[in-house]
Amino acid sequence: MQHLENRLASYGVADTLSVLDDRLQLTVGVRRQQVLTDTFSVVTGDRTSRYDESATTPAVALLVKVTDDLSLYANYIEGLSKGAVAPMTSANSGEVFAPYKSKQKEVGLKLDLGSFTHTLALYQIERPGSYTDPVSNVFSFGGEQRNRGVEWGFFGAPLSDVRLMGGVGYVEAEVTKSANVASEGKLATGVPKLQGKLGLEWDTPLVPGLTFTGNATSVGKQYISSDNTLSIPGYTLYDVGARYTTQAASYPVTLRDSVTNLTNKAYWGMPLTSSLGLGAPRTVQLSATVDF
Secondary structure, eight states: OEEEEEEEEEEEEEEEEEETTTTEEEEEEEEEEEEEEEEEETTTOOEEEEEEEEEEEEEEEEEEESSSSEEEEEEEEEEEEOOOBOOTTSTTTTOBOOOEEEEEEEEEEEEEOSSEEEEEEEEEEEEEEEEEOTTTOOEEEEEEEEEEEEEEEEEEEEETTEEEEEEEEEEEEEEEEOSSGGGTTSBOTTOOSEEEEEEEEEEOTTSTTEEEEEEEEEEOOEEOSTTSOOEEOOEEEEEEEEEEEEEETTEEEEEEEEEESTTOOOOEEOTTSSOOEEOOOOEEEEEEEEOO
């Protein structure tokens, strides 16, 4: 068994150039990032390994305000992230992999209609891939995984007391480089092609301060083997809840109640795209917060 200590540091600077009454904006920046991870034995307390990596990465973004309602944008950014850790269920549990640099390109638009806003984005992300071999049970991390996708999102208030938020995303996560040549050209494990979400809030006039909430989340099929022969089916989850804001001794108080996985749906999930596990059952949560 091992214990990990991570320290992430990031320093950046950026500047924005605006012309044509701010209708054309160019932002250029640079960031210095450091990832330091120490691994300790839980038995002896001794440090067994350390990796310390740094990188200087660029960022650039262009924004064009076509009209007061419509904006177009494009950006490119690189980032350094800590490497993956083999899950406890794998044969090489606790193995720490080196940091990696990701690259993201994105173009999109934002349509602001006042009470309602739509966004549409096309993107590509290049990063290492990961999977646990179903035969050897060895977790691997490396090569290159290229995610190409499109996302449509929306949020706003169609009515004065109703708020909506949601979206749909489609992505193809292709393994472009791998130590296992047979995996190249296959879809990466743990990344569904389709995902969707819809959230609703209603400030009921029946009781002032009372808001009802609801969410629906849908996830498509996910592959769990690098050769795409094994997969887990998609699923849809429903959550409901309520919150009530009031005052106690002149202090603002918020009471919350939520039920996740309302239908108690049984499903498989890959929360870290590296290990397979059962999804959480129906869960009821109660909480209260006081602002001083």
